[in-house]
Amino acid sequence: MSPDTNKAETTYTSILVDGKEYQAPLGGRLIDFLHSIGKEIPHFCYHQGLPVAASCRQCQIESKGKGPRPGLAVSCRETIIEGMEILTDSELVRKARAGVMEFLLINHPLDCPICDKAGECMLQDTAYATGQDRGRTHEPRRHLDKRKSLGDKILLDNERCILCTRCVRFFEAVTKEPQLTVLDRGDRSYLSTFMGDPLHGNYQGNIVDLCPVGALTLKKFRFKSRVWFLHSTETVCGLCSRGCNISVETRDNKILRIRPRHNPNINDFWMCDEGRLEFDRYNLEVTETRLPSPFYRDSQGHQVPTNLQEALDQAAPLLLRNPKVLFVLSPFATIEEGWAFKEMVETLERFGLEPEMGYYQPDPNAKGDEFLHTDEPAPNCKGLREEVGLKAIPPESLEGQDPTRLALIGFGFGELLGRACLETIAAQGPLLHLGIRSDLFPNALVRLAGWSPMEKAGHWIAACGTKQYLRPALRPPALSGDDFQLLTRLQERILTWDEEQFEIQDKEELGNQTQGTEEVRT
Amino acid sequence: MKVRRMEKRLSLMEKLAIPEILKGLSITFRNMFRPKVTRQYPEERYEAPIALKGQPLLVENEDGTPRCVACSMCEVVCPAMAITIKAEETERYIEREPEEFSIDMLRCILCGLCEEVCPKEAIIMSDRYELANFTRESLVFHKDRLMTPIKELEGRIRFTKEKFDKWHR
Ligand code: SF4
Numbered sequence: 001m002s003p004d005t006n007k008a009e010t011t012y013t014s015i016l017v018d019g020k021e022y023q024a025p026l027g028g029r030l031i032d033f034l035h036s037i038g039k040e041i042p043h044f045c046y047h048q049g050l051p052v053a054a055s056c057r058q059c060q061i062e063s064k065g066k067g068p069r070p071g072l073a074v075s076c077r078e079t080i081i082e083g084m085e086i087l088t089d090s091e092l093v094r095k096a097r098a099g100v101m102e103f104l105l106i107n108h109p110l111d112c113p114i115c116d117k118a119g120e121c122m123l124q125d126t127a128y129a130t131g132q133d134r135g136r137t138h139e140p141r142r143h144l145d146k147r148k149s150l151g152d153k154i155l156l157d158n159e160r161c162i163l164c165t166r167c168v169r170f171f172e173a174v175t176k177e178p179q180l181t182v183l184d185r186g187d188r189s190y191l192s193t194f195m196g197d198p199l200h201g202n203y204q205g206n207i208v209d210l211c212p213v214g215a216l217t218l219k220k221f222r223f224k225s226r227v228w229f230l231h232s233t234e235t236v237c238g239l240c241s242r243g244c245n246i247s248v249e250t251r252d253n254k255i256l257r258i259r260p261r262h263n264p265n266i267n268d269f270w271m272c273d274e275g276r277l278e279f280d281r282y283n284l285e286v287t288e289t290r291l292p293s294p295f296y297r298d299s300q301g302h303q304v305p306t307n308l309q310e311a312l313d314q315a316a317p318l319l320l321r322n323p324k325v326l327f328v329l330s331p332f333a334t335i336e337e338g339w340a341f342k343e344m345v346e347t348l349e350r351f352g353l354e355p356e357m358g359y360y361q362p363d364p365n366a367k368g369d370e371f372l373h374t375d376e377p378a379p380n381c382k383g384l385r386e387e388v389g390l391k392a393i394p395p396e397s398l399e400g401q402d403p404t405r406l407a408l409i410g411f412g413f414g415e416l417l418g419r420a421c422l423e424t425i426a427a428q429g430p431l432l433h434l435g436i437r438s439d440l441f442p443n444a445l446v447r448l449a450g451w452s453p454m455e456k457a458g459h460w461i462a463a464c465g466t467k468q469y470l471r472p473a474l475r476p477p478a479l480s481g482d483d484f485q486l487l488t489r490l491q492e493r494i495l496t497w498d499e500e501q502f503e504i505q506d507k508e509e510l511g512n513q514t515q516g517t518e519e520v521r522t
Numbered sequence: 523m524k525v526r527r528m529e530k531r532l533s534l535m536e537k538l539a540i541p542e543i544l545k546g547l548s549i550t551f552r553n554m555f556r557p558k559v560t561r562q563y564p565e566e567r568y569e570a571p572i573a574l575k576g577q578p579l580l581v582e583n584e585d586g587t588p589r590c591v592a593c594s595m596c597e598v599v600c601p602a603m604a605i606t607i608k609a610e611e612t613e614r615y616i617e618r619e620p621e622e623f624s625i626d627m628l629r630c631i632l633c634g635l636c637e638e639v640c641p642k643e644a645i646i647m648s649d650r651y652e653l654a655n656f657t658r659e660s661l662v663f664h665k666d667r668l669m670t671p672i673k674e675l676e677g678r679i680r681f682t683k684e685k686f687d688k689w690h691r
């Protein structure tokens with residue numbers, strides 16, 4: 001971790017860098033400090049989240065005074081001591097780094113045009129900076145396996161590997177379960193899993209981010225897009241209550257890749273494979289599985305697409321005429337939506353009705369582990385419980401319910417509800433559903449088209465208690481609406497509902513429509 | 523506003539206009555006996571010099587595979603944003619080729635940057651310059667219409683190689 005995170009205990013000392021005096025944290029890592037003052041030190045094997053290997057020798061600097069003995073030293077291994085004097089861009093340093101680059105490139109294939117890393121590759125960047133645009137060797141390059149599958153998530157290209165051992169150290173030091181190693185010696189070394197077994201575990205994807213070159217690639221992202229076309233949004237993962245900080249990378253309004261962002265208090269540099277790879281639930285095709293606009297069920301039982309105003313006109317009397325609606329909010333809802341939800345339901349109480357409400361508290365799943373993934377498969381249970389003050393509704397208490405008095409609000413019920421429970425509810429259809437999937441409750445009386453967590457802004461509270469901000473990464477369909485806005489507009493519609501007018505105009509029609517809910521209507 | 527018009531007084535000879543007519547006709551008659559420079563275009567075709575930058579085409583190897591590896595360099599360099607590429611994995615040694623490759627010739631400004639930037643000499647400015655049609659769709663060229671056997675483009679490939687080698691020495 002960077003030295004300035006524990007400022008309280010750090011003492012500072014003055015060191016000379018390129019002839020200029022700086023106050024540097026005593027005992028801190030030299031390369032981190034140099035980066036923090038804006039010196040660009042090329043490096044491959046060093047990573048802040050991993051133990052130091054000092055094997056690539058790219059980060060060399062020249063030492064003049066005390067500390068490492070005068071001459072070249074690798075800055076990723078040096079700690080800052082008193083009276084240090086270093087040069088980061090002397091003739092000697094430049095020559096040494098260029099020499100290292102030349103050796104690294106002797107056997108590196110000229111793969112940039114087909115390599116997914118191009119554009120964000122540290123080797124490419126450093127090669128550009130060093131400026132040696134042609135090789136001096138004539139010998140044939142080393143040929144190794146270019147498409148070695150390491151399990152179902154990752155592909156290894158042995159030719160591109162520069163043997164920095166970042167991936168090896170990740171499994172050794174972070175997940176504490178070594179899976180990769182460098183086999184053979186000298187110029188014949190190559191990377192391999194133990195006995196060639198496939199990788200396992202929920203944290204493999206991190207080695208793809210770590211790899212400074214394109215040797216490790218995600219099968220799911222392979223050849224999907226060049227990285228410079230991606231648009232990246234900083235937001236929060238919602239697949240468990242850890243709340244990992246992520247950047248969501250999209251192209252043409254589609255998520256193509258998700259990567260972790262550094263947050264020392266929550267996820268450090270890492271994230272799990274579930275959060276990284278299971279983004280298809282947000283990439284729904286509008287025509288097939290995505291609810292494009294609000295729908296209501298007409299008297300023949302057909303689903304009719306409609307606009308928001310009409311859908312609210314349909315929903316308000318349903319809620320006003322059912323004295324005991326059970327409102328269930330998805331734990332994917334933001335705090336803001338929690339408040340809007342609560343106020344909307346409390347409005348109904350003012351009409352003398354007895355609605356019940358709560359948020360859905362899903363069963364703990366088996367994916368929890370001692371590293372990142374918690375066993376609560378939803379992001380905001382804590383926020384809805386502690387900040388908004390909603391009651392938890394566990395799956396058991398939902399199972400026995402009469403589906404026709406349910407109002408399911410929010411994204412994620414398709415993933416969270418058990419299959420059996422989902423089918424019973426869907427068979428008779430909930431009263432009201434606000435969500436993004438069209439295949440979920442085809443019998444619902446009113447369906448409002450909402451937004452997914454990747455489309456809206458708001459706050460979630462992670463398991464550790466940090467309130468985190470969500471940013472929209474995707475554009476929602478034109479006729480859908482922000483869940484928060486839909487809830488407030490529904491509340492407004494309930495408040496302004498004119499019973500008299502309703503009696504005259506819509507009674508007949510509505511009577512036919514709610515046939516399925518006869519028992520609960522009094 | 524009032525406009526004052528200055529009238530030039532014409533002499534008698536000028537008023538007659540005959541000398542001027544004769545002067546003009548003399549040019550006409552002189553040119554009638556000169557060699558013609560106008561081309562009877564559709565019948566008489568224009569042989570493009572090798573340096574002409576016509577429609578960009580994709581090079582097809584002898585074995586029918588595309589040379590392009592879908593690296594998207596041309597897509598990103600194209601100032602008119604005329605190129606759209608989608609990559610796919612292949613079984614060949616070079617793992618990558620375009621699944622979709624289209625050039626919108628309504629947008630293309632024939633600047634030749636795609637040819638210059640391509641690391642594989644896979645997109646080549648051909649000598650095709652007749653780019654007119656009745657529908658917009660017919661001018662968006664997809665992979666099937668862009669792929670051209672390498673034989674047809676050899677001259678231009680050699681030419682660009684020579685030039686680039688000279689400039690990048
Ligand atoms: S695969 Fe990548 S991270 Fe692993 S040793 Fe090779 S270059 Fe380093």
Ligand code: SF4
Nearest residue numbers: 237240243244272275
């Ligand atoms: S650990 Fe939880 S929050 Fe982090 S990436 Fe995985 S599912 Fe998302």
Ligand code: SF4
Nearest residue numbers: 600630631633634636
């Ligand atoms: S010639 Fe220029 S405008 Fe036309 S496709 Fe190539 S780069 Fe784009």
Ligand code: SF4
Nearest residue numbers: 590591593594596640
């Ligand atoms: S630059 Fe060349 S190889 Fe790359 S995508 Fe364009 S045509 Fe294909």
Ligand code: FES
Nearest residue numbers: 043045056057076
């Ligand atoms: S980064 Fe310092 S030796 Fe590799």
